[in-house]
Amino acid sequence: MRLRKSWIIAAKDLKVIIRKRTVLYTVVMLPLIISILFPVVIELSGQKSGGIPAAYLPVLLSAFAFFYVIIPAIIPTPIASYSIVGEKVEKSLEPLLATPITDGEILLGKSIAAFIPSIAATYAGAAIFMVLMDSLTYSKLGYLYYPNWGMGIILLLLAPLAATLSIEMNVIASSRVSDVRTASQLGALMFIPFVGIYVAGEIGIITLDTNTLLIIAAIMAALVLVLFYISTATFRREEILTKWK
DSSP: OOHHHHHHHHHHHHHHHHHOHHHHHHHHHHHHHHHHHHHHHHHHHHTSSSOSOTTTHHHHHHHHHTHHHHHHHHTHHHHHHIIIIIHHHTTOSHHHHTSSOOHHHHHHHHHHHHHHHHHHHHHHHHHHHHHHHHHHHHHHHSSOOOSOHHHHHIIIIIHHHHHHHHHHHHHHHHTTOSOHHHHHHHHGGGGHHHHHHHHHHHTTSSOOOHHHHHHHHHHHHHHHHHHHHHHHHHOOHHHHHHHOO
16 A cells, blocks of 8 residues: 555545545634533532532543543544545546556545544644633642543543544445435434433543543554444445446
């Protein structure tokens, strides 16, 4: 596999993404809104009588932090869906598929184009979130809650894995449908299990400590391998060129 060819495809797709306002809004606004919304919730809760008990704050903050697994699972959906189905609709995918480049190089390039903005936006949002949360909770906890090992696992393991899973899911969906909206809806199914984990952590059914996060990371890594083989087997340039209408 020639990585240089994949980087050329990724660079082209990134230039297109910047010009797509709906995609750009998702990349920028989603993590920004979440990063400000949760601190606002803490601030408003603190204005009530007694506020949130200090003993419960770590549980709540751990649940909030898990949202930075959900964000990189959501952001790649419009990017990956457009990069395959959208380009097919706009008649710009066929020339790429007709070039002397392998399917693996095409998929890698398009995956890189979806992965980089997703992770960059997630990390930027997480930095804002941690600074705001520390400023609001330091007086009650007596120490800076972030950064910690849990957030490290989320940002260095779970977020990249979640983005990769989302991209692979969208490749599978985009390779079987010919409508961007349908591809996005199918690809969006990937973040539903993460929402379930977030809710479970929020209400205390599970504890999102380092051990639990590492177990989740191991499961996600296994799923990445499975979906990788499925996505590479699903993406067939000949079928896309001849059968898509």
